Amino acid sequence: MNKSLSEILYRQRYFLIPFLILMITGFSLMLVFSKKDLFLLINNQHTAFFDHFFKLNTWLGDGWMTIVVIIGMLFFKYRYAVLTALAYAYSSLAVQIFKRLFNAPRPVKFFEDITPIRTIDGYTMHEWNSFPSGHTASAFTLAVVLSYLLPYKHSHWILIPVAALTAFSRVYLAQHFMEDIIAGALLAVIMTFQLIWWLEHTKWYHSQKLDGRLFGKA
Template sequence: MNTSASYEYSYLTFLKQFPVFILLLVCFQLIGITCSLIYSQAELFLWVNRLHDPMADQIFMLITHLGDWPVTVAIAFIFLFINWRHSFLLVSTMLYTGFFTQVIKMIVKHPRPAVFFEHGEAIYTIKDYVLQNSLSFPSGHTTCIFSLTITLSYIFVSQRRQPWFFLIALLVALSRVYLSQHFFKDLLAGSLIGTFFALHLIWLFERSEWFHKKNTNSNLLEFLKKGKKPVS
């Protein structure tokens, strides 16, 4: 199969396949940037920090785990039984976006809220909930969840004009501020990296001939069935 004609399109053209997700992300960025120009990151953090509620504490402590890398790995494992290519995409985009996130973290070395406010205004913390103290920018959980949801948007074509994947990612991102783990700027950066770096990698794969071969669209069950066929 010659893919040079079928899959040679620009990255910008590829992005147009995800109008709702990207539109909502742009709105989120504009609101975040506008608020950051009016208020300091400390003021924005403290505004959220004063909104704590016991029930919300439990909900956000649960939701935030969707941004843990094992969740992506677990979903990728499930896709081994559905489609090799999609399983590979989920792990690849997670590693690709995670790599750039960790590099930026090591360069910036911005303190987490727990350290930032250590000698200043007292902040609300959830009892027995462990707070991180270093490498705040950008948010790794936010990067991971946006990478996961935009990759799932690619996989489930019917959902590309629906807001649900973005809203899930947004809730996980906001949980990081609510749980006193990050500042808003960490979320803004993480959502951009997770979305556009993941899409960039998928676009690169889309342009590769191997990505469209029949074997990459197989799955573990088909592989096992082939292995059980009697030799004639």
């Protein structure tokens, strides 16, 4: 209880170090390529295998996946479920506000009068509210929460690739641009760590009632 923000971040260094590397890589690509060229570069790299893979992988960033995780957390400790639910609601609210504030066109709308882009048959495409990526924010919110709760810190390196693939799936599926997923990831990580720090300084979050779990006590 009453952990400082620096203590929390240091504890999560096995998550934060690869995350920072990922962000630097993403920003570097955005500096080298224009928004249009970077999207088209990715859009031109398609195979049947990755079409199916990313259609499945993108569901890891769907809200329903987070709900499944929240339900699963109830069997371990109510506190874990509360943290997951609040983190998801917190970052999702911010994402939805920014989406409507910017109302940015998605790739299919952006390239509508420029050049045809490749889309996947049978996959629903959206035209607006591109910035930031909600799926990316959900994936990274969940990654931060899991990294905070899991006991084996060195295993946290795997959370970044999983979340990164989910984010990349949004560009591969022509639903977002690189800037959208970078913003979604940054927003989720910053807000989730801020929420964790706040919760650690509240008494109700550490109450004995939240130590319980479904079908027994923790």
